[in-house]
Amino acid sequence: MYSGSLAMVTDFYEITMAAAYHAKAMNDVATFSLFAHDLPPERGFMVAAGLEDALDYLEGFAFQPREIQYLASLGRFRPDFLEFLAGVRFSGEVWALPEGAVCFAEEPLLEITAPIIEAQLVETMIINIINLHSTLASKAARCVLAAQGRTLVDFSLRRTQGLQAGMAAARSSTLVGFAGTSNLAACQLYGINPVGTMAHSFVESFGDEIAAFRAFAKSFPDHTVILVDTYDSVAGLERAIAVAGELRASGHRLVGIRLDSGDLVGLSRQARDMLDQAGLEQAMVVVSGSLDEYRIADLLERGARVDLFAVGTRMGSSADAPYLDLAYKLVSYAGRPTIKLSAGKESWAEAKQLWRSLDANQRIQGDLLSLRQEQQAGTPLLAPVMRHGRRLEPEPGWKAARQRFAQEVLTLPASCLRLTDPLPLRPSVSPTLASLQERTRLEALNRQKI
């Protein structure tokens, strides 16, 4: 398990470029912009997330002495550079979309302005953090849409790509409306509601299914969700109902039953009927097992009666689109706008602002990308969050982000919300930015001809 500094979690070239800059005494102020060139075809919108971790990272940026020693051992760096590197902290400014905002390709999620060595050194982790959280939040948001108001919880931890992805899955899914997570560490860290039922192994270890149900109910008389499919789901349901009767007799209430395999449409309907007939109208039908937004939509369309979806691996790994094509591009250096002209990967020059206009129905009419200092119609979405390497305000946290997402999702056009073949928006570009871009392109080409 890694125990070094986060500064070391970087592509090696960030260090070699820093060394080359340092040797040339080149360290003027640069602005980098973080955005997606395109959305994955399966996504009609993105949810901005991860800013809290990103700002933590920037505030804590520093190499440890043994890391500088390791770099020295590579035999490629001058002592004066290593001494400089040991003292580097992040002293820059950050503008960002707030967590929970919905956004699209070409729209900056974050812009960093700092001496170029600092701004370059933080590239890898800034992309990594925002990509991880925004990828998972965008996926979880689709599960929320598919569930049409039903409760969702996160069961993904066992097959996320590492523990950090598990923490991000718990936080990001909560941010878009999930009601809880099975991830205990995330519950403690973020103050999320812990949820869980029981495993098949628990039932098997007793051998006798009803004995297992009774043992669990005895320990947690007010928090029992019984897993009924270890051997035969209908027989399991009957036993769960018997245990529910015993709980009721002692003044408690069965929370629900869980189905994890088989014909979930038929079984969920049968479970609902059996529970209702036993006077257990309040007991929830919980469904799990390879769920994602497609499967949830399909189950509901085919008439499944589900109160709570426990969503796992496919959400927690964003299985159909496991990354966003986020890039962190230099947009100005030493007061000069910069762009990359590589085929198909052009970036917009200069620090920017993003403006959103809503129509009469409070749906997004369009986003507009402008230079940061321009004044345009609509609401400006990017705001300063860090200056001189310090947060301007304490992080609002996932609860504020959750409120924001709940409001912003209502502004998305139906074409963005579709689960299949969604049509994301693209921002238009202000005339000022467009003409600056054209000037910068010509200038860049001309400069190469010298």
Added chain:
Amino acid sequence: MYSGSLAMVTDFYEITMAAAYHAKAMNDVATFSLFAHDLPPERGFMVAAGLEDALDYLEGFAFQPREIQYLASLGRFRPDFLEFLAGVRFSGEVWALPEGAVCFAEEPLLEITAPIIEAQLVETMIINIINLHSTLASKAARCVLAAQGRTLVDFSLRRTQGLQAGMAAARSSTLVGFAGTSNLAACQLYGINPVGTMAHSFVESFGDEIAAFRAFAKSFPDHTVILVDTYDSVAGLERAIAVAGELRASGHRLVGIRLDSGDLVGLSRQARDMLDQAGLEQAMVVVSGSLDEYRIADLLERGARVDLFAVGTRMGSSADAPYLDLAYKLVSYAGRPTIKLSAGKESWAEAKQLWRSLDANQRIQGDLLSLRQEQQAGTPLLAPVMRHGRRLEPEPGWKAARQRFAQEVLTLPASCLRLTDPLPLRPSVSPTLASLQERTRLEALNRQKI
């Protein structure tokens, strides 16, 4: 960033089940088996990886006092259970496939035998760790196959699902034959070779492309790979060749050039020709940009001339198959074999051994799953690696695993090695295991009828 214990990184139900077991004083010895029900359709084999981290986790398993306090604050657990939990360490036995072994669905990657509470508490992280590493190693192995002997390096860190996934991508790709990684933290932790070139931003910050190339070459006269596609790849190549001439004049040598966009087939051929004509036969053509095994195979098939592939996001997130369907199933408890009968998810009872037979060409003829104590033909693949909660031997590390994989990959039938529509093997099952399974199934069903 999470700073608690790894014991807390668990599904909440592991704790509630432990509490229910504890309340019943049920803590006999259990064996759990970790295996994949099926491989993703895109995979013809798996590479076992992650054991080193898994054993670290087991040896270090312990809750911190503030975590026990947090659990107490939930108001669901009895003080005697919390006191017990505070003292839990992992005291069990582990049998496992060595890292770098190739394997298939239904084959145990790892089996844990311990008092059931311990064995259950470690479930979530054991699955998470082995899933992460084996998923990424299996993906990276396909890139190695596609590259047909050309050098590969890992550039994935910026878009892995978190830093831990980035560390695992670096280690797992090295394990299957990659020559280096851009991930500096992984280089320090694992002793991997750091690699890197330069970013487009570096070129843009100078404005003048050749000035950027010269500055880098001056700082790293023996380690320079020039990125040529920021503005125009062919013009960039000409400038790189000019700088290579300057390096040569001062007794140094350009390591290579990197192409990251555009028609990589045509550009790589042109680059090779231009470099050769300039007497730079030793300078490498490095290619990057949305590479994976499919793209590498396609580039080579269409005649690209590439010396080194820098593979990023799609490898580091295993984009086409971002998880393995690993399950951790109870196979015996208190001396009694156990199975789950859930539709489509049946598991094999009891602690097992896996035997491999090779044919006359040293290719796998077949794998056989038996009870652990059986003696069968072939080589036994599972070996004890931990007893009484302590490793039997120091971890052999990724270098030994790399050697193993290099040998084992040669034993895979062509049908497993195909990049598209591969046909993975399935183990056969010994008659003894098959009849035990049948008896256990009947017994489980009968027990439910009581």
